[in-house]
Amino acid sequence: MNQAVNANLFTRLFDGLDDPSRLAIETHDGQRISYGDLIARAGQMANVLVARGVKPGDRVAAQTEKSVSGLVLYLATVRAGGVYLPLNTAYTLNELDYFIGDAEPTVVVCDPSKAEGIGALAAKVGAKVETLDASGKGSLTEAADKAETAFTTVPRAADDLAAILYTSGTTGRSKGAMLSHDNLASNSLTLIDFWRFTKDDVLIHALPIYHTHGLFVASNVTLFSRASMIFLPKLDPDLIINLMARATVLMGVPTFYTRLLQNPRLSKETTSHMRLFISGSAPLLADTHREWFARTGHAVLERYGMTETNMNTSNPYEGERVPGAVGFPLPGVSVRVTDPETAKELARDEIGMIEVKGPNVFKGYWRMPEKTRSEFRDDGFFITGDLGKIDSQGYVHIVGRGKDLVISGGFNVYPKEIESEIDAMPGVVESAVIGVPHADFGEGVTAVVVRQPGADVSEAGVLKGLDGRLAKFKMPKRVFVVDELPRNTMGKVQKNVLRDQYKDIYTK
């Protein structure tokens, strides 16, 4: 393959860099890494990976805390033609055993504290182990420090794999989504345009880098536009508000926004230097959107994507950012809503399965050809598993995951409809509606409601408030009032945890 057709994401990211001294990343503890440094470090690390046996197409798995070296590892893997496989830091050895066995990486990088346990798993597939700690140091950087910075980026075709990200797998086995160089590059370039990124942007990067949001959306978009990012290990509302004085963009999950709203320092003044607040990975409550606007004068821009598809839709940069909606299909992305049973396309405003097609959509699930086939339509649309609708103005709305649909007495009940009713009641922060086994109805509609501290919210009160507003078959059979809902690190409500917690309530 000659250089002219090299579609390696690394080449596309950094080719034509005119000023290597430009700042790319700064960290909370004062490191400053220029674009030139980043490329040089990626060269050193790519040399180490190749020395450890990584060949084009080989997987490099990483379970490490967030650090600049962790990001360099991603860039170095891609540069060497390898396939980057980031793993959630919360995964236990038992879970890692599956991922490492399934992906058969050539190299596994982990925190020094886990080297022994992970070493045993890596040995089963003949993988070499390197370490990287939370400060970005370990055997990998020790070796990289001694390696040459020069490295010829391995040419790759547009459809060659750049990364495999395992989906969170709340039902069944976690699946490895295969993402190509062009999937990642094309989506970032689209987003830069859509969100008006320029080299003057400074992104507050407080997301983890094992997930599509922090790794691809945040990092690739920043690097492609020659902007800079401030790397923070985690969400720290006080620190983020301080940084807003010199930053321009925040990308967050909804929890970021609810937590920041709890901080009395959040105001029009403290956010006046910012140009854009973006939210995704889980639904941003319409109330949070409104409250944010009232406090800061900024309308949060909500977008919708998933590991398998990168970003699909976004509220507009100019034009109305509608609370509770995820916006329009991005340029080049087709979105349609179909009847889950017949696969026929539905009319505007009708709720059904969201399907997407475009250069952003992944290449399939790693070593699961049948699963891959069953999730694509014959005309190439990917069946997202999300239920939603497109309204008369073309905005896409998400109603929930298909698997969250409750079927009670043979009737389909969309949890979102009931949640919206409950959320509008005084004293209610939010709610989650689930279906749990019920002897008569198959599934019983069940509401778990979070109340504001000290508010008078009760089962009887919620049921009374819903009476007459919902068809009988949609009425919750039980309502539980709690202090908070279980969420994962990306801010998603874990309905599987709730279903498990309440599974016996109608059958005991």
Ligand code: AMP
């Ligand atoms: P993940 O693969 O972890 O990024 O999860 C993708 C899923 O998160 C999607 O299929 C949606 O169910 C959900 N999701 C992402 N963004 C949004 C959003 N803005 N609103 C509602 N759900 C979202």
